[in-house]
Amino acid sequence: QFMSEYRLAQPISVFGARTERVAVAGSSVMAILDQADPRPLAKQLGLETGYDQDGKFMAGRELVSRDVTDPKTGEAQIESIILSVSTVASHPGKTLAGCTYSLDLPEEEAPARPELAPPPITGPGSDGH
Numbered sequence: 391q392f393m394s395e396y397r398l399a400q401p402i403s404v405f406g407a408r409t410e411r412v413a414v415a416g417s418s419v420m421a422i423l424d425q426a427d428p429r430p431l432a433k434q435l436g437l438e439t440g441y442d443q444d445g446k447f448m449a450g451r452e453l454v455s456r457d458v459t460d461p462k463t464g465e466a467q468i469e470s471i472i473l474s475v476s477t478v479a480s481h482p483g484k485t486l487a488g489c490t491y492s493l494d495l496p497e498e499e500a501p502a503r504p505e506l507a508p509p510p511i512t513g514p515g516s517d518g519h
Contacts (some may be wrong), residue, residue, distance in 0.1 A: 391505075392415055392478075392480070393413045393414060393478075393480075393498075394412070394413065394414050394415070395411060395413045395422065396410070396411070396474060397410055397411055398411070398466070399412050399439035400458075402421065404421040404423065404487055404488075405423075405431060405434070405435065406419075406490050407423045407424070407425065407431075408420060409421050409422055409423050409424070411431075411459060412488075413434060413488075416490075416497060417490055417491045417492055418488060418489065418490040418491075419488050419489060419491075420474075420476075420486040420488030420489075421486070421487050422481060422484050422485075422486055422490055423482070423484060423485045423486070423487055424483070424484065425447070425485040426483045426484075426485075427485075428447045428476065428477055428485040429442075429447065431485060431487060432447075432449035432475040434509070435451070435473060435474065435475065435487075435498075436451060437449035437450055437451045437474070437478060438450065438451055438468050438473055444475070445479070446476075446477060446478075446479070447475075447476060447477045448474065448476040449472035449473070449474065449475050449476070450472050450473060450490075451471050451472065451473050451474075452470060452472050452473075453471045453472065453489070454469060454471040456467070456468070456469050458493070459464055459482045459498075460479075465495075466495075466496055467493045467494065468493070468494045468496055468497060469491075469492075469493055470490075470491070470492045470493075470494065471487075471489050471490070471491055472490045472492075473489055473519070474486075474488065474489070474490060475487045476513070483494070484497050
């Protein structure tokens with residue numbers, strides 16, 4: 391299942407709109423708003439549109455990107471929080487607004503991903519001579 395939806399006991403106010411419904415998907419927490427067009431809210435929040443076609447809309451902006459240290463391991467990590475506004479096919483006429491939270495390894499410490507590496511250069515002269 392892509393996301394889990396919950397009905398709150400009391401309505402909440404999110405960016406000036408009231409809702410009783412929230413959704414959780416992976417590391418994202420989003421309010422489900424009764425707004426068919428997500429564009430005005432995305433503009434109000436100063437978000438960058440990442441996708442807007444085929445009835446699907448996604449916009450976002452990184453609010454936090456900071457270096458942190460895991461208190462247990464001492465490992466360096468990057469904490470990131472991204473504000474987003476989007477639509478999803480399962481909820482026509484609704485706009486999802488919320489944040490995605492992540493902790494990632496710095497680029498130089500990220501594990502090697504050999505499946506993404508270019509193929510080795512082979513043939514005459516490929517040894518640098």
